[in-house]
Amino acid sequence: DAGVIQSPRHEVTEMGQEVTLRCKPISGHDYLFWYRQTMMRGLELLIYFNNNVPIDDSGMPEDRFSAKMPNASFSTLKIQPSEPRDSAVYFCASSVRTGGDYGYTFGSGTRLTVV
Amino acid sequence: AQSVTQPDIHITVSEGASLELRCNYSYGATPYLFWYVQSPGQGLQLLLKYFSGDTLVQGIKGFEAEFKRSQSSFNLRKPSVHWSDAAEYFCAVGAPSGGSYIPTFGRGTSLIVHP
Numbered sequence: 001d002a003g004v005i006q007s008p009r010h011e012v013t014e015m016g017q018e019v020t021l022r023c024k025p026i027s028g029h030d031y032l033f034w035y036r037q038t039m040m041r042g043l044e045l046l047i048y049f050n051n052n053v054p055i056d057d058s059g060m061p062e063d064r065f066s067a068k069m070p071n072a073s074f075s076t077l078k079i080q081p082s083e084p085r086d087s088a089v090y091f092c093a094s095s096v097r098t099g100g101d102y103g104y105t106f107g108s109g110t111r112l113t114v115v
Numbered sequence: 116a117q118s119v120t121q122p123d124i125h126i127t128v129s130e131g132a133s134l135e136l137r138c139n140y141s142y143g144a145t146p147y148l149f150w151y152v153q154s155p156g157q158g159l160q161l162l163l164k165y166f167s168g169d170t171l172v173q174g175i176k177g178f179e180a181e182f183k184r185s186q187s188s189f190n191l192r193k194p195s196v197h198w199s200d201a202a203e204y205f206c207a208v209g210a211p212s213g214g215s216y217i218p219t220f221g222r223g224t225s226l227i228v229h230p
Contacts (some may be wrong), residue, residue, distance in 0.1 A: 004158075031215050042220060042221070042222045043220040045217065048217065050215065056217075095215060106158040106159040
């Protein structure tokens with residue numbers, strides 16, 4: 001298995017532009033999570049999906065952030081308009097319950113820089 | 116709500132020395148506990164996890180962790196550290212939500228290994 005695939009690995013954009021981050025979860029995993037990592041706040045859960053349905057988006061910082069999961073193999077996190085304080089590493093993770101085990105796997109992340 | 120405290124921001128050890136990274140959690144029921152490692156520029160890799168059963172769990176790369184309910188702790192140990200173990204280590208507690216266990220991460224401990 002190729003693992004959780006995120007793209008792009010790095011993104012540099014100007015303030016005010018729209019940014020779209022992409023994630024392909026592991027096939028068969030029914031949960032998908034978006035996390036943001038910064039020095040100031042550590043790892044924060046932004047939103048998670050179960051069977052493509054958003055379950056909890058209470059971590060999404062504001063209306064500029066939106067996430068979708070149109071099918072089981074693809075999710076996007078969009079920031080519109082972007083601001084310098086959005087600069088962070090964004091991680092996608094997926095998981096599945098097998099018996100009593102919950103196998104979480106993280107992608108390599110997208111490093112976003114907003115200038 | 117669950118929370119995780121990693122009291123040490125940085126830990127410095129000499130190669131070949133033993134290692135213990137501390138983790139304390141706050142959660143009302145039996146938690147689902149994880150340790151992850153993050154190398155520079157990389158995503159998070161699962162080292163080990165505890166859900167139930169034996170309170171001493173073995174992980175990859177020679178790491179182990181012990182769950183102590185009375186102390187609300189889940190400390191990570193390794194008997195002999197290698198230079199390649201230098202990385203950021205995250206403890207996480209998973210609480211049930213929406214049919215899965217959602218990890219909440221500590222702020223991380225940066226491990227520095229001296230030759």
